[in-house]
Amino acid sequence: MSVDGRSDDRREGPTPATGNGLGNSNQAAFVTMASQRLRLNPNKEHKPDNYDDMQLDFSPSIFSSLERYLPPSMLGMPRHDKVKFMREILLKYLPHGERNRVQKHRDYRQKIILNYQPLHKELYELDPATTFVPAFLEAVNENTEESFKRICSEPSPGIYTFEMFQPRFCELLLAEVENFEKWVGDSKYRIMRPNTMNRYGAVLDDFGLETMLDKLLEGFIRPIAKELFPEVGGSTLDSHHGFVVEYGNDRDLDLGFHVDDSEVTLNVCLGKQFSGGELYFRGIRCDKHVNSGSRPEEVFDYSHAPGCAVLHRGRHRHGAKATTSGHRVNLLLWCRSSVFREMRKYQKDFSSWCGECLHEKKERQRMSITATKQELLLRKEDESTA
Numbered sequence: 001m002s003v004d005g006r007s008d009d010r011r012e013g014p015t016p017a018t019g020n021g022l023g024n025s026n027q028a029a030f031v032t033m034a035s036q037r038l039r040l041n042p043n044k045e046h047k048p049d050n051y052d053d054m055q056l057d058f059s060p061s062i063f064s065s066l067e068r069y070l071p072p073s074m075l076g077m078p079r080h081d082k083v084k085f086m087r088e089i090l091l092k093y094l095p096h097g098e099r100n101r102v103q104k105h106r107d108y109r110q111k112i113i114l115n116y117q118p119l120h121k122e123l124y125e126l127d128p129a130t131t132f133v134p135a136f137l138e139a140v141n142e143n144t145e146e147s148f149k150r151i152c153s154e155p156s157p158g159i160y161t162f163e164m165f166q167p168r169f170c171e172l173l174l175a176e177v178e179n180f181e182k183w184v185g186d187s188k189y190r191i192m193r194p195n196t197m198n199r200y201g202a203v204l205d206d207f208g209l210e211t212m213l214d215k216l217l218e219g220f221i222r223p224i225a226k227e228l229f230p231e232v233g234g235s236t237l238d239s240h241h242g243f244v245v246e247y248g249n250d251r252d253l254d255l256g257f258h259v260d261d262s263e264v265t266l267n268v269c270l271g272k273q274f275s276g277g278e279l280y281f282r283g284i285r286c287d288k289h290v291n292s293g294s295r296p297e298e299v300f301d302y303s304h305a306p307g308c309a310v311l312h313r314g315r316h317r318h319g320a321k322a323t324t325s326g327h328r329v330n331l332l333l334w335c336r337s338s339v340f341r342e343m344r345k346y347q348k349d350f351s352s353w354c355g356e357c358l359h360e361k362k363e364r365q366r367m368s369i370t371a372t373k374q375e376l377l378l379r380k381e382d383e384s385t386a
């Protein structure tokens with residue numbers, strides 16, 4: 001079992017005790033503040049500050065969304081102090097050792113964007129009316145649990161499927177990706193592939209589609225995830241990794257069993273004609289239980305059709321069977337929540353989403369009920385013999 005992600009895409013930092021490379025004065029301030037923990041649940045009444053005007057090394061919106069999780073005593077503090085506290089937390093996901101890498105990646109991306117000529121400029125602005133099928137758009141505009149359940153099928157627990165993209169949008173995106181691949185071939189430019197498991201495919205964020213995918217995440221996927229996956233940070237998704245993968249005889253054939261480096265994954269089939277390539281799912285697991293067996297009710301295979309989306313938790317173990325003929329191209333959006341990742345560190349029991357944690361919890365409850373019953377029986381026997 002592997003976590004499907006470039007190793008450099010993981011955001012794991014040193015623990016506070018090992019230091020974080022900041023100067024001594026910052027370090028001292030950090031130690032005082034680190035004794036304060038984030039709240040488990042956001043303060044929904046609190047109206048967060050706006051950080052747009054500040055010079056920050058993380059997106060201002062991340063500070064605004066994280067603010068609701070601050071300890072109550074901190075909410076009234078000046079923005080500067082709140083930023084200091086939140087930045088320390090965020091830095092753990094992006095420690096100094098990684099900063100060079102981030103800068104290099106920024107340069108890599110910038111170089112591509114400066115040199116690559118987009119084929120369909122309209123793709124780079126997300127126009128909902130020409131991108132989505134009407135039913136999907138209506139459901140998002142209505143933005144209620146009912147409206148999402150109306151368009152979604154749930155063929156297996158935690159796996160939601162719905163029609164999403166118009167055929168024309170799929171065609172344009174496929175053509176854009178082909179155009180990009182051709183440019184890569186012609187220019188002999190060495191590009192990074194989407195993750196450790198795919199030799200083909202392209203990172204959409206790397207050639208100019210980052211803003212468009214941000215809009216897709218914020219305006220369309222987060223509202224759905226908020227209703228369908230609240231227990232894994234669905235309402236606080238704040239970053240993404242967007243890419244296409246290609247399968248077929250001259251491409252990758254299949255995809256091994258894995259979990260994604262995401263809280264929620266959107267997987268949309270763009271085309272083209274193909275047979276085989278079914279997705280198979282085998283239950284949701286936390287880190288500790290990622291290699292445990294699956295129960296019969298967790299076994300589910302799904303055949304994808306162009307334009308259709310599958311939305312599932314990143315920790316839902318899955319893979320793709322061999323595409324036996326034709327050419328299959330899928331859009332993947334790994335949606336992440338920095339808040340959820342921080343909170344997860346303080347927790348040990350993931351029974352709200354891990355199938356195995358839930359099983360263990362039920363087992364503990366069953367044992368304790370049995371023990372109580374036995375104790376009562378013994379007591380009765382004692383009473384009758386007394």
Ligand SMILES: [Zn+2]
Pocket residue numbers: 285286287288289350354355356357358
């Ligand atoms: Zn577990």
